[in-house]
Amino acid sequence: MAHSSSSSTIEYKNDKSVVCNFNRLANIVQAWTDDNPGRRFYSCKGRRVGNRYDSCNFFDWYDEEKPHGWQYVALLGARDVMRKHKEEIKILRNKVRELAIASERIGENLTDSKQTCEACKACEELEKEVLILNERSTVYRNVLIASSIGLTMVLGVFVGMMKW
Template sequence: MSQSDNFQSVNSQSAISSSSTEHGVLCDCNRKAKIERAWTRENPGRRFFGCKGRRVRNGYENCNFFRWFDVEKPHGWQHLALLAARDIIREQKEELAVLRNKVIIPNHEGSNMDISNEFVEKFKEKVEECEALKKEVLILGERSAVFRNVLVASSVGFAILLGGMIVMSKY
């Protein structure tokens, strides 16, 4: 089985996997490629294969292998929803970093321990919000794939119906 066969068989599956290496696609340094997610403006949430690298002395070395896992770019309302979710997640990560710093900073006065507990509660809420948004992004990605499949199937059905009507009209 060639690399292109492996790549095509992975794309035909509709399940979303996270950073799995069971797909069998090999990078240029002959290692199993890892599935990553792009969060750029053009490709929010779009998955791709990348070299996971190997340990070399004091660091890692990789071959910069890159190939899209998701063949189509996100588009339409899904694209906009993914961009909005990405921006919210980034804002929440920044806010969490600020809250962590406030909790970590030692309180020299010793009288404001209730405030640090308040920050911990806010932190927990933001983590839960972040997790909920991640789940929503995955659901939107799955819905996008389902809608795309329905559109393709209905287009093929329409073409077959139209072809049948043309053939029938000639007889």
């Protein structure tokens, strides 16, 4: 199985006041690797020293348990859907840019308003598709967050039952 690594830019509140090696409040970032989809960890963004940043490479898991079972599979599936949507959004934005440039050229070089109007309609349709894909991406992200919270609650109940 190929291991891909990425992390999201979603930031969570560091309620445990975990600090990095620079004694700065660590960021909580979400991993989207094959081994740890949706799992959160503490990381240091570094500190500014002159014109550059020094990194202390601080790392510590926020979520104690790795995702497993049906939630693991669901997180991987949702991650892949989000990646696909992001790629589609990127492609559509490039098409919108190309059409906008073409529309400007048509407007400058041609007086035929029919061709300009068709290019504008195509741009508007692509912009609508981009908005729809952005909305879907938001919905999938919310499902992932709710799923992670559900896993935490189930694990908490399970641990409580084991201690009882």
